[in-house]
Amino acid sequence: MDNITHSLTGALAAKVIQKENLSVADQTRYRRTLFWLLVLCANLPDIDVLLGLFGNRLFSLQHHRGITHSLIFAPIFALVPTAFFYTLGKLKNFNLLWFTALLGIVIHIFFDLITAFGTQIFAPISTARYSLDWMFIIDPIFTAILGMTLFLGRILSRHRKKIIFSGTIVILLYLSAEVVSHSVAHKRLEGILEKKNILAT
Numbered sequence: 001m002d003n004i005t006h007s008l009t010g011a012l013a014a015k016v017i018q019k020e021n022l023s024v025a026d027q028t029r030y031r032r033t034l035f036w037l038l039v040l041c042a043n044l045p046d047i048d049v050l051l052g053l054f055g056n057r058l059f060s061l062q063h064h065r066g067i068t069h070s071l072i073f074a075p076i077f078a079l080v081p082t083a084f085f086y087t088l089g090k091l092k093n094f095n096l097l098w099f100t101a102l103l104g105i106v107i108h109i110f111f112d113l114i115t116a117f118g119t120q121i122f123a124p125i126s127t128a129r130y131s132l133d134w135m136f137i138i139d140p141i142f143t144a145i146l147g148m149t150l151f152l153g154r155i156l157s158r159h160r161k162k163i164i165f166s167g168t169i170v171i172l173l174y175l176s177a178e179v180v181s182h183s184v185a186h187k188r189l190e191g192i193l194e195k196k197n198i199l200a201t
Contacts, residue, residue, distance in 0.1 A: 006108055
Protein backbone atom coordinates (compact mmCIF):
# COMPACT_ATOMS: atom_id res chain seq x y z
CA MET A 1 0.00 0.00 0.00
CA ASP A 2 1.22 3.53 -0.73
CA ASN A 3 2.48 5.68 2.12
CA ILE A 4 -0.15 8.40 1.75
CA THR A 5 -2.82 5.80 2.49
CA HIS A 6 -0.74 4.34 5.32
CA SER A 7 -0.52 7.83 6.85
CA LEU A 8 -4.28 8.29 6.57
CA THR A 9 -4.96 4.94 8.26
CA GLY A 10 -2.71 6.00 11.15
CA ALA A 11 -4.43 9.37 11.40
CA LEU A 12 -7.88 7.78 11.43
CA ALA A 13 -6.81 5.29 14.09
CA ALA A 14 -5.65 8.21 16.24
CA LYS A 15 -9.08 9.82 15.95
CA VAL A 16 -10.85 6.56 16.80
CA ILE A 17 -8.89 5.87 20.00
CA GLN A 18 -8.65 9.43 21.35
CA LYS A 19 -10.02 10.09 24.83
CA GLU A 20 -12.58 12.76 25.61
CA ASN A 21 -12.56 12.90 29.43
CA LEU A 22 -9.29 14.83 29.78
CA SER A 23 -8.37 18.36 30.76
CA VAL A 24 -7.63 20.80 27.92
CA ALA A 25 -3.87 20.63 28.54
CA ASP A 26 -3.90 16.83 28.79
CA GLN A 27 -6.05 16.51 25.66
CA THR A 28 -3.59 18.56 23.61
CA ARG A 29 -0.57 16.59 24.81
CA TYR A 30 -2.31 13.23 24.53
CA ARG A 31 -3.89 13.77 21.11
CA ARG A 32 -0.92 15.33 19.38
CA THR A 33 1.54 12.78 20.71
CA LEU A 34 -0.54 9.73 19.83
CA PHE A 35 -1.57 11.22 16.48
CA TRP A 36 2.00 11.71 15.28
CA LEU A 37 3.16 8.44 16.82
CA LEU A 38 0.45 6.52 14.96
CA VAL A 39 1.12 8.31 11.66
CA LEU A 40 4.84 7.60 12.01
CA CYS A 41 4.39 3.95 12.94
CA ALA A 42 1.80 3.42 10.22
CA ASN A 43 4.71 4.12 7.84
CA LEU A 44 7.67 2.83 9.85
CA PRO A 45 7.84 -0.74 8.45
CA ASP A 46 8.67 0.75 5.05
CA ILE A 47 12.03 1.84 6.42
CA ASP A 48 13.35 -1.25 4.64
CA VAL A 49 12.87 0.66 1.38
CA LEU A 50 15.04 3.53 2.64
CA LEU A 51 17.76 1.07 3.63
CA GLY A 52 17.94 0.07 -0.02
CA LEU A 53 19.19 3.56 -0.90
CA PHE A 54 22.48 2.76 0.80
CA GLY A 55 24.54 0.11 -0.97
CA ASN A 56 22.82 -2.52 -3.10
CA ARG A 57 19.90 -0.95 -4.97
CA LEU A 58 18.20 -4.33 -5.27
CA PHE A 59 18.02 -4.54 -1.47
CA SER A 60 14.57 -2.98 -1.20
CA LEU A 61 13.16 -5.33 -3.85
CA GLN A 62 14.72 -8.39 -2.24
CA HIS A 63 13.89 -7.57 1.37
CA HIS A 64 10.86 -5.27 1.23
CA ARG A 65 8.07 -6.50 3.48
CA GLY A 66 10.52 -8.67 5.36
CA ILE A 67 11.34 -8.51 9.06
CA THR A 68 10.09 -4.92 9.49
CA HIS A 69 6.68 -6.21 8.37
CA SER A 70 6.71 -9.20 10.73
CA LEU A 71 4.05 -9.65 13.42
CA ILE A 72 6.64 -11.54 15.46
CA PHE A 73 9.18 -8.70 15.31
CA ALA A 74 6.57 -5.92 15.69
CA PRO A 75 6.56 -5.75 19.55
CA ILE A 76 10.35 -5.32 19.56
CA PHE A 77 10.32 -2.93 16.60
CA ALA A 78 7.73 -0.77 18.42
CA LEU A 79 10.23 -0.08 21.21
CA VAL A 80 12.27 2.21 18.92
CA PRO A 81 9.61 4.91 18.31
CA THR A 82 8.33 4.41 21.86
CA ALA A 83 11.72 5.26 23.35
CA PHE A 84 12.05 8.26 21.03
CA PHE A 85 8.65 9.75 21.95
CA TYR A 86 9.07 8.92 25.64
CA THR A 87 12.47 10.61 25.81
CA LEU A 88 11.67 13.72 23.78
CA GLY A 89 7.94 14.08 24.33
CA LYS A 90 5.77 15.29 27.20
CA LEU A 91 3.60 12.18 27.48
CA LYS A 92 5.41 9.98 30.03
CA ASN A 93 3.38 6.80 29.81
CA PHE A 94 5.68 4.18 28.31
CA ASN A 95 3.07 1.42 28.11
CA LEU A 96 0.57 3.66 26.31
CA LEU A 97 3.23 4.85 23.88
CA TRP A 98 4.39 1.30 23.21
CA PHE A 99 0.86 0.03 22.61
CA THR A 100 0.17 2.95 20.26
CA ALA A 101 3.41 2.35 18.34
CA LEU A 102 2.60 -1.37 18.09
CA LEU A 103 -0.91 -0.55 16.87
CA GLY A 104 0.47 1.67 14.10
CA ILE A 105 2.93 -1.01 12.96
CA VAL A 106 0.25 -3.75 13.00
CA ILE A 107 -2.10 -1.50 11.01
CA HIS A 108 0.63 -1.08 8.40
CA ILE A 109 1.24 -4.84 8.24
CA PHE A 110 -2.48 -5.57 7.87
CA PHE A 111 -2.99 -3.11 5.02
CA ASP A 112 0.05 -4.52 3.22
CA LEU A 113 -1.19 -8.06 3.82
CA ILE A 114 -4.46 -7.39 1.98
CA THR A 115 -2.60 -6.39 -1.19
CA ALA A 116 -1.14 -8.76 -3.77
CA PHE A 117 2.60 -8.24 -3.21
CA GLY A 118 3.01 -10.61 -0.26
CA THR A 119 4.26 -9.95 3.27
CA GLN A 120 6.60 -11.98 5.48
CA ILE A 121 4.44 -11.79 8.59
CA PHE A 122 6.36 -14.57 10.37
CA ALA A 123 9.93 -13.40 9.64
CA PRO A 124 12.58 -14.30 10.73
CA ILE A 125 11.08 -17.73 11.55
CA SER A 126 9.72 -18.04 8.02
CA THR A 127 10.43 -16.10 4.82
CA ALA A 128 7.16 -17.24 3.24
CA ARG A 129 5.11 -14.38 1.81
CA TYR A 130 1.41 -14.24 2.62
CA SER A 131 -1.16 -12.23 0.71
CA LEU A 132 -4.92 -11.93 1.06
CA ASP A 133 -5.02 -10.15 -2.33
CA TRP A 134 -8.16 -8.15 -1.59
CA MET A 135 -6.85 -4.84 -2.82
CA PHE A 136 -4.36 -3.45 -5.34
CA ILE A 137 -1.31 -1.70 -3.87
CA ILE A 138 -2.86 1.66 -4.77
CA ASP A 139 -6.63 2.01 -4.29
CA PRO A 140 -7.83 5.59 -4.99
CA ILE A 141 -11.35 4.88 -3.72
CA PHE A 142 -10.13 3.54 -0.39
CA THR A 143 -7.71 6.46 -0.02
CA ALA A 144 -10.48 8.94 -0.88
CA ILE A 145 -12.80 7.50 1.80
CA LEU A 146 -10.05 7.85 4.41
CA GLY A 147 -9.19 11.38 3.31
CA MET A 148 -12.79 12.56 3.15
CA THR A 149 -13.56 11.15 6.60
CA LEU A 150 -10.63 13.00 8.15
CA PHE A 151 -11.34 16.19 6.19
CA LEU A 152 -15.01 16.33 7.19
CA GLY A 153 -14.10 15.53 10.79
CA ARG A 154 -11.69 18.45 10.71
CA ILE A 155 -14.02 21.11 9.27
CA LEU A 156 -17.15 19.88 11.05
CA SER A 157 -15.57 19.55 14.48
CA ARG A 158 -18.92 19.61 16.34
CA HIS A 159 -19.88 16.36 14.62
CA ARG A 160 -16.38 14.85 14.57
CA LYS A 161 -17.19 11.70 16.56
CA LYS A 162 -20.17 10.83 14.36
CA ILE A 163 -18.18 11.51 11.18
CA ILE A 164 -15.22 9.41 12.30
CA PHE A 165 -17.54 6.60 13.37
CA SER A 166 -19.51 6.73 10.11
CA GLY A 167 -16.35 6.88 8.02
CA THR A 168 -14.90 3.90 9.84
CA ILE A 169 -18.07 1.91 9.13
CA VAL A 170 -17.90 2.85 5.43
CA ILE A 171 -14.26 1.70 5.32
CA LEU A 172 -15.15 -1.64 6.92
CA LEU A 173 -18.02 -2.09 4.44
CA TYR A 174 -15.68 -1.28 1.55
CA LEU A 175 -13.16 -3.85 2.77
CA SER A 176 -15.97 -6.39 3.16
CA ALA A 177 -17.06 -5.72 -0.43
CA GLU A 178 -13.50 -6.36 -1.60
CA VAL A 179 -13.42 -9.66 0.29
CA VAL A 180 -16.67 -10.73 -1.39
CA SER A 181 -15.47 -9.58 -4.83
CA HIS A 182 -12.23 -11.51 -4.39
CA SER A 183 -14.12 -14.66 -3.40
CA VAL A 184 -16.52 -14.37 -6.36
CA ALA A 185 -13.65 -13.82 -8.79
CA HIS A 186 -11.86 -16.93 -7.49
CA LYS A 187 -14.97 -19.07 -7.82
CA ARG A 188 -15.55 -17.87 -11.38
CA LEU A 189 -11.94 -18.59 -12.30
CA GLU A 190 -12.15 -22.06 -10.77
CA GLY A 191 -15.32 -22.71 -12.78
CA ILE A 192 -13.67 -21.65 -16.04
CA LEU A 193 -10.59 -23.78 -15.35
CA GLU A 194 -12.78 -26.77 -14.49
CA LYS A 195 -14.74 -26.45 -17.75
CA LYS A 196 -11.51 -26.34 -19.74
CA ASN A 197 -10.01 -29.23 -17.74
CA ILE A 198 -7.12 -27.05 -16.59
CA LEU A 199 -5.56 -27.96 -13.26
CA ALA A 200 -5.29 -24.92 -10.97
CA THR A 201 -1.98 -24.52 -9.15
